[in-house]
Amino acid sequence: MNEDIHIDDMMRHAYVDGRLNAEQQKTMNLYLATHPQEARKLDAWRKDAAQLQAAWPSADPPLNPALDPAAIRMRLKQRTNMRWKLAASVFVALCIGGLSGWQLRPVPTASQLSLAARPLPMQDAIAAYRVFAGNPALRADALATETDLQQWVTTNFSNAQRLPDLTAKGFYPVSARMLVTEEGPAAVVIYKNDAGQQTGFYIRPPGPGNKLLPEGQRQDGSLLARYWSDHGYNYALVGNSAIVMNGAG
Template sequence: MITLPPSERDLHAYVDGLLTEADQQTLETYLAAHPELARQVQAWQLDAQNLRAALSGELHRPLNPDLDPAFIRQRMRRNRTRHFATAAVLLIAVSVGGISGWQAREMTLTSGVLPMADAVQAYRMFALNDTMANDWNPAKPNNVQVWLDKNFAQANRLPDLESAGFKPVSGRLTSTEQGAAAMVVYKDAQGRTLSFYIRPPAERNRLLSPGTRRDGELQADYWSGPGYNYAMVSPADDPAAQAARQTLKHAI
């Protein structure tokens, strides 16, 4: 039921023939008393007639559900939801990337090789194999520091881990693409093993910020000094190795 004075919605419903017979009569009585409004409604009716005439052929075509206003509004809501979801995923990705990217920067700055991966590999290949020939052992006249100094000019001093129960027992020269490298093996009285590794920096003279990473059962603690990269590799969960790592922190 319409109200008086009629709203614009009531007037458009009248022009489109959507009012009940009673409401139509009520509105026509009102328009008869308000000629200015009646002329406006008549102009709307003329426009509607002209539009129907211009689209007479189109009006006979089957309804296109894609053009249904309700469907269009629903599709717009879905699109907005999808856009918000996409934006949320991107925000999460950027946030996580900002945190984890800096942590991974040292690992991926060059060719994607983990820092001091060759130190870990050398430990697995040589440190636990007492039958392999060594380039230095305690039976030789020169101590291990003299041996290192012959091969690595101005290198940092070999870590002193005696307070943690570990002493150097062997040394072995290896090679990298950047030049000679060396591993010194330490053991304690119970035969537990860890290693000290020295090598030239990787490509682009890449030195390492102090860091730690786990590789399976092993832990590599790495750092850099003038001209060289260093690592200590040890069993990750061994209490004696943990004590040695604490000693190393004070030595470097």
């Protein structure tokens, strides 16, 4: 019967964070009892989290809770919902205005409302880079000193594009971290140069509706994301604008 238990990534993260209720904890215990390899992996994650917490005073947490990956996913979803609410409110306002002297103003089409609600491309890539490039204390899932990072990507993302070769610009991959999106696993690979500057390569499944991205770029504060799609995945190169455009770009 335990083989029929399904555990998703959100439940794994909740287990590591100690946020399961009693029923969920019982289910997880049954699952881990028959999956010893995963039990060891999650136990290692919990120890890492405990060590990070112990290394910092309780009054000064090591990481802004807003930068937690689960919080990022929730925030992106909230932003999308907010855009839908805003688009709907504009639609309602225009309709009401039409009854009070705004009849000649055009009513937005369904496609315009959809565009207003659509999240900006590769928001998760920029968020992931901010978290893991800006917080070296966070544990990586793979280090270049211990693992062939190209093989790590190939193992976790079948048929994916090879890691960008940025050696001519002085950047080398140093670490990688697995992440979770609503469409499946994602990862960020951090590159560094001898000066300690960083850039990140992000890979994820296509967006909702198997949406692939045309080649493009967008600015978010001091960061620039250059994105594209190939071999069934979406990719982004993220970093300081000057580095991405003039260095690693």
